Amino acid sequence: MAAKRIGAGKSGGGGDSSILAKISNSEIVSQGRRVAGDTVEVSKKLLWSTGKAAWISGTTFLILVVPLIIVMDREAQLNELELQQASLLGTPPSTMQR
Amino acid sequence: MADLFPPLAAAQVDAKSKVDEKVDYSNLPCPVPYEELHREAFMSLKSDNFEGLRFDFSKALNQKFSLSHSVMMGPTEVPSQSSETIKIPTAHYEFGANYYDPKLLLIGRVMTDGRLNARVKADITDKLVVKANAQLTNEPHSSQAMFNFDYMGKDYRAQLQLGHSALVGATYIQSVTPRLSLGGEVFWAGVPRKSGIGYAARYETDKMVASAQVASTGAIVMNYVQKISEKVSLATDFMYNYFSRDVTASVGYDYILRQSRVRGKIDSNGVTSALLEERLSMGLNFLLSAELDHKKKDYKFGFGLTIAAAVSASGFG
Numbered sequence: 286m287a288a289k290r291i292g293a294g295k296s297g298g299g300g301d302s303s304i305l306a307k308i309s310n311s312e313i314v315s316q317g318r319r320v321a322g323d324t325v326e327v328s329k330k331l332l333w334s335t336g337k338a339a340w341i342s343g344t345t346f347l348i349l350v351v352p353l354i355i356v357m358d359r360e361a362q363l364n365e366l367e368l369q370q371a372s373l374l375g376t377p378p379s380t381m382q383r
Numbered sequence: 384m385a386d387l388f389p390p391l392a393a394a395q396v397d398a399k400s401k402v403d404e405k406v407d408y409s410n411l412p413c414p415v416p417y418e419e420l421h422r423e424a425f426m427s428l429k430s431d432n433f434e435g436l437r438f439d440f441s442k443a444l445n446q447k448f449s450l451s452h453s454v455m456m457g458p459t460e461v462p463s464q465s466s467e468t469i470k471i472p473t474a475h476y477e478f479g480a481n482y483y484d485p486k487l488l489l490i491g492r493v494m495t496d497g498r499l500n501a502r503v504k505a506d507i508t509d510k511l512v513v514k515a516n517a518q519l520t521n522e523p524h525s526s527q528a529m530f531n532f533d534y535m536g537k538d539y540r541a542q543l544q545l546g547h548s549a550l551v552g553a554t555y556i557q558s559v560t561p562r563l564s565l566g567g568e569v570f571w572a573g574v575p576r577k578s579g580i581g582y583a584a585r586y587e588t589d590k591m592v593a594s595a596q597v598a599s600t601g602a603i604v605m606n607y608v609q610k611i612s613e614k615v616s617l618a619t620d621f622m623y624n625y626f627s628r629d630v631t632a633s634v635g636y637d638y639i640l641r642q643s644r645v646r647g648k649i650d651s652n653g654v655t656s657a658l659l660e661e662r663l664s665m666g667l668n669f670l671l672s673a674e675l676d677h678k679k680k681d682y683k684f685g686f687g688l689t690i691a692a693a694v695s696a697s698g699f700g
Contacts, residue, residue, distance in 0.1 A: 341653075341677050344655075344675055344677075345649065345655045345675070348647070348655050348656070348657045348673045348675055349647040349649065349655060349657055350647075352645055352647075352657060352659050352671070353636075353638060353645050353647070356638070356640055356643050356645055356659070356661075357638075357640070359640075359642070359643075360640045360641065360642070360643075363641065363642070
């Protein structure tokens with residue numbers, strides 16, 4: 286507190302303005318400090334909960350979707366191979382029926 | 384211009400035949416059995432996830448007789464009061480003998496912890512089927528026995544159940560329209576003296592199956608399965624108990640491919656589970672199972688191998 290007052294006194298030209306500056310300064314500083322603290326707190330919480338949400342959704346994705354993608358990819362490869370073989374052997378592709 | 388007419392005429396004929404089909408109430412299809420009302424949804428959603436290792440081997444000795452061996456290793460949950468799940472490692476061996484015949488089916492299972500399970504299914508005539516199921520354990524008062532008499536009519540099915548401890552039940556299901564079937568059940572149990580009734584409805588088309596069941600025990604079950612294609616189906620179910628007020632809903636997919644089958648599910652308790660069955664070669668299947676419960680911090684992973692030597696391999700479970 287003392288350091289602040291000295292600092293305020295040094296920078297201020299007149300007595301009136303120095304007091305004003307001091308008051309505003311201290312209020313802003315305390316408010317700023319509070320706001321900064323709150324922001325840090327909130328962002329910490331937010332970060333933590335985002336992290337948790339990401340963790341849960343990531344693991345869920347890993348369990349539900351990744352095997353499906355791999356298996357579908359394999360199936361597509363298999364189909365392609367079969368198609369290639371069919372074209373090599375010269376069998377006509379099955380015509381679509383209405 | 385001439386091209387336009389044949390489809391139109393065909394459509395008209397189609398519509399006509401559809402109307403005729405709807406009017407013809409004397410020729411309705413036979414409904415599914417009452418206990419299999421939800422079978423499509425169960426097939427997609429009730430995958431038997433396991434933890435640890437599972438190894439199944441079955442060998443057909445001849446056309447009708449087969450033996451099976453299975454080994455299960457891994458942690459099993461122990462029921463406890465606290466919310467934390469307690470698991471102890473266990474290992475089981477199960478020996479089974481099966482006899483398949485078009486008219487008679489006999490299945491026996493013995494486990495190393497002394498449990499014995501026997502099932503008999505006999506077709507007495509084309510319409511009447513008798514099923515018996517017995518479960519014997521070495522603990523007193525936990526052995527069970529059950530007899531079912533199924534009668535299949537032209538557009539209805541009826542079943543009479545007789546169980547140990549004076550359980551008597553009957554179910555009846557009737558096709559109302561070609562797509563809709565309605566059923567009901569009555570049961571009366573002697574030892575914990577109680578009785579109840581239930582109703583069920585099932586509606587199916589080529590693309591979807593919806594079923595609902597309500598019982599006087601307070602349970603309400605609703606299922607809906609949408610078949611997106613021959614390979615893919617999406618299923619959802621909703622369970623509600625009127626007396627205990629607990630609700631569970633789940634949604635899942637079932638993807639059947641040429642060499643594998645994947646089933647995934649997520650439910651309203653936050654439990655995610657998936658089961659991958661991969662066919663490595665003829666008669667050799669590889670299983671991967673995963674189940675995540677973030678709320679309880681309970682993660683289950685399992686892998687298994689199913690080997691079926693020679694003809695039949697469908698007697699597990």
